[in-house]
Amino acid sequence: MDFADIFIHDTTWAFLGEILVRCVMMFAMIILFLRLTGKRGIRQLSIFEVAIILSLGSVAGDPMFTEDLPLVQAFVVMACIITLYRLTTWLMMKNQAFEDLLEGKPLYIVKAGELVLEDVKKGKYSQDEFFAEMRQQNTEHLGQIRVALLESDGKLSILFYPNEEVKYGLPLFPEACSIVKHIEPDAHYACSYCGHVQNIQQARQACTRCECKTWAVAINTARLT
Known part of the structure; x- marks a missing residue:
């Protein structure tokens, strides 16, 4: 050889x-x-x-x-x-x-309990994937989140509100996030697309933030740690 x-x-x-x-x-x-x-x-x-x-x-x-x-x-x-x-x-x-x-730069996914739609699109996640990541960090609804940041390595970093400051927010679990068809006068409602919470008079009312017309009953339960 x-x-x-x-x-x-x-x-x-x-x-x-x-x-x-x-x-x-x-x-x-x-x-x-x-x-x-x-x-x-x-x-x-x-x-x-x-x-x-x-x-x-x-x-x-x-x-x-x-x-x-x-x-x-x-x-x-x-x-x-x-x-x-x-x-x-x-x-x-x-x-x-x-x-x-x-x-790439870190992207803000949630601010003050609402999705940052521009950065959500840049992150190339589906909404369900973001929600799954949040659920894995013991998050029940968006109102518990002060800031959620998608890091450059793909991890999701979350800062939570103290329990006494938790807001009404969009539920993250599928059964709780079902689309409403009838409006109750004393309930709070969250836009199913961006998480914005507002008072609505009809089930197909447009969201003032993103103009989506589907809503879920918002909740404000404290976070379990």
Whole structure:
């Protein structure tokens, strides 16, 4: 067995240059596609950790079983990816705008017991997914929440009102959040789309905040801890 064939084979300097170009392009494409999937797609890992896992995992696999793929090519690819990773993280530390461009900014999902509709859409969650996250943090209705923030790593951070300051809010559990068809004079009602609580006279009245016409009975129960 010729050890030169194992490590170098027929690799040329021109092909090594091509590998470097391909690495830069593929690394950029991985970051782009991860950003397009939204925060939900990466969860606890950062975008760059996922990029490294995908890139290095693919690079490490092929040389293991491809006879004419020398190890030097995989080494060059890995070195290039790690260099790009280090460069990118350094740029993010030096430039906040660059970090925001790649990783995104935290998004306000709930403020003062109401959904922040513009940021909810940016977060690429469905409303049910947001509600599921809130329920998992022992939240019964939006009126218990002072602020809910979708972090850049996909986690939902919540600040709650003290129990004595809990407001009327949209219920988060499906059975309690059923759409009303008849209005009771002494009840509070929350818009099923944005969570805004207001007095209404008819079941199909438009919400003054988002113009939705479906309502659920609002509740103001204290949070159980």
